[in-house]
Amino acid sequence: xxxxxxxxxxxxxxxxxGILCRDRIMLSKAITLVESVLPSDTALAxxxxxxxxxxxxxxxxxxxxxxPGAGKSTFIECFGQYLTASGKPVCVLTIxxxxxxxxxxxxGDKTRMEALGNNPLAFVxxxxxxxxxxxxxxxxxxxxxxxxxxGFEVVIIETVGVGQSETGVKGITDFFLLLMIAGxxxxxxxxKRGIMEMADGIxxxxxxxxxxxxxxxxxxxxxxALHLFSPSGKGWYPKVLTCSARESTGIEAVWNMITEHExxxxxxxxFYSHRQWQNLQWMHESIEAxxxxxxxxxxxxxxSITYLESEVESGRLPPxxxxxxxxxxxxxxxEGV
Numbered sequence: 001x002x003x004x005x006x007x008x009x010x011x012x013x014x015x016x017x018g019i020l021c022r023d024r025i026m027l028s029k030a031i032t033l034v035e036s037v038l039p040s041d042t043a044l045a046x047x048x049x050x051x052x053x054x055x056x057x058x059x060x061x062x063x064x065x066x067x068p069g070a071g072k073s074t075f076i077e078c079f080g081q082y083l084t085a086s087g088k089p090v091c092v093l094t095i096x097x098x099x100x101x102x103x104x105x106x107x108g109d110k111t112r113m114e115a116l117g118n119n120p121l122a123f124v125x126x127x128x129x130x131x132x133x134x135x136x137x138x139x140x141x142x143x144x145x146x147x148x149x150x151g152f153e154v155v156i157i158e159t160v161g162v163g164q165s166e167t168g169v170k171g172i173t174d175f176f177l178l179l180m181i182a183g184x185x186x187x188x189x190x191x192k193r194g195i196m197e198m199a200d201g202i203x204x205x206x207x208x209x210x211x212x213x214x215x216x217x218x219x220x221x222x223x224x225a226l227h228l229f230s231p232s233g234k235g236w237y238p239k240v241l242t243c244s245a246r247e248s249t250g251i252e253a254v255w256n257m258i259t260e261h262e263x264x265x266x267x268x269x270x271f272y273s274h275r276q277w278q279n280l281q282w283m284h285e286s287i288e289a290x291x292x293x294x295x296x297x298x299x300x301x302x303x304s305i306t307y308l309e310s311e312v313e314s315g316r317l318p319p320x321x322x323x324x325x326x327x328x329x330x331x332x333x334x335e336g337v
Contacts, residue, residue: 012044016051019150024123027150031125034142049142052149057275059091059148060262063169065159065195066179071205071245072158073112075179078245080113082255083154084121091123091152092116093143095159123152138289141172141282170198171281174271175258178202182211182218196222197229199238201257207242207250215242234270236261300329 010018010029018026034045066072073094080090092113117124125143144155159169170176178199196202202222207215223240231237239257243250265271295301305326311317 012047012051015044015048019048019052019146020055022151027123027146028125030146031143034146035127035139045142049145052146055149056145057148059144059153059155060175060258061144061155061157061173062175062177062258063157063159063173064177064179065169066205067181070179070181072179075203075205075243075245076156076158077113077116078248079251079254080116080122080156081119082248082251084116084119087121088154089121089123089152090116090119090154090156091147091150092125092156092158093140093147094124094126095140095157123147123150144172171278174265174274175200175261177254177258180204180218180222181206182214196225200236200261201238201254202226202240203250203254204240204242205245208244208247212242234265234274235268236264295326295330298330300332301326304329 010026015026015030015033019030030048033041033048036042036045064072064076066075076092076094080092083090094113113124116122125147127140127143140157144157147155157169157173176199178195178201180202182204204215204218204222219240219242226238226240241250241253241257243254245251262271265274296305308317308322308325312319312322
């Protein structure tokens with residue numbers, strides 16, 4: 001007779017108590033719970049999040065994105081080790097790209113940050129991006145709150161990369177750091193203008209050896225480019241720094257830039273108003289996600305969508321007409337027509 005393994009269920013109080021006691025195992029289980037797509041886990045996850053909410057908001061949230069080859073993982077490990085050496089508990093949430101064909105993800109960041117992953121003051125959690133754009137997982141915000149309640153003073157979120165859609169991290173963090181390298185072609189063409197405009201700071205990594213001079217040239221080029229953009233309105237002017245994660249140089253200057261930004265925005269009130277705006281955006285995005293899920297799982301929509309898709313593919317029906325018919329079916333069934 002085969003063995004049956006049943007997932008152990010914990011109560012809301014058990015999850016909350018474990019998180020507040022900084023139990024890493026319970027924190028991991030809580031993260032798995034909030035990332036679950038099972039309807040049976042939704043209510044429990046919501047109750048846990050409401051329970052830990054009073055203990056959140058005290059961490060500094062840093063988003064990091066960068067061009068391919070910029071050494072994000074090496075930089076984050078070096079940066080995290082610097083912070084933990086000063087006694088700050090650090091949580092790193094890494095978003096790995098999911099295959100659009102298979103939906104799979106390698107989740108190799110914990111391996112690439114082995115030293116930080118074994119650091120008792122650090123917690124590294126890789127998560128697949130799924131089908132979400134913006135460089136984030138759909139539950140990154142929730143996971144961030146769980147980690148804050150568990151006592152982490154700095155939460156670092158590493159996106160899947162940099163591109164036209166890798167901008168979601170800006171909407172959930174306090175400081176948006178753009179990691180670059182020098183000597184990889186035209187310095188100002190290697191990244192989208194929109195992401196440079198959102199960056200609170202740019203760091204040119206791998207400024208070591210023969211690359212020191214090129215890094216300084218790139219630093220001047222990026223600093224000049226930033227002057228062409230409109231100011232953020234928060235009184236902060238983005239800086240461009242150089243560092244070498246491999247040689248652990250320039251890391252302290254990066255942290256000083258981030259804390260200077262935090263102090264300025266807290267002094268002028270922008271820090272907390274920005275977080276309030278982020279919470280409102282989160283609410284509206286949650287509504288959109290819920291309606292999206294309701295629409296595509298509605299029986300009337302599921303019954304007709306395959307046929308209407310074939311009509312659109314064959315050119316017999318305009319896409320807008322198919323969309324309107326599906327929306328009408330969804331609305332009629334909801335109203336009991």
